[in-house]
Amino acid sequence: MASAPSSDDMFDEFLSQRGHEVDEPGWEENYNKKQCPDCGGLHETSATECSVCGWTPV
Template sequence: MASAPGSSGDDMFDEFLASRGHEQTTWETEYNKKRCPECSGIHDVDATNCTVCGWQPGE
């Protein structure tokens, strides 16, 4: 079965983990940019950490 356009398996996986008590903190997306969930700094999609506050996914 194919997934709907624009959806990803990551969303389903995150929901699975969250339903079992695992907190998932990841980048928020804004158009074609990433937004830091800690300080709301905007970054290119290839960013691996926030250059404003130093946050990294998984911390």
């Protein structure tokens, strides 16, 4: 029996078809450093959490 997609999958598909980004946010890169997508704080490449605002990738 085939399983139906979850409501989250259907919602993500709906948004992506209309040009919205549905991927989980991750670190951005700037000058060979990690940049927080939330506040723009720059961190070393080994960072796992933003020391400015506390953001962590999901």
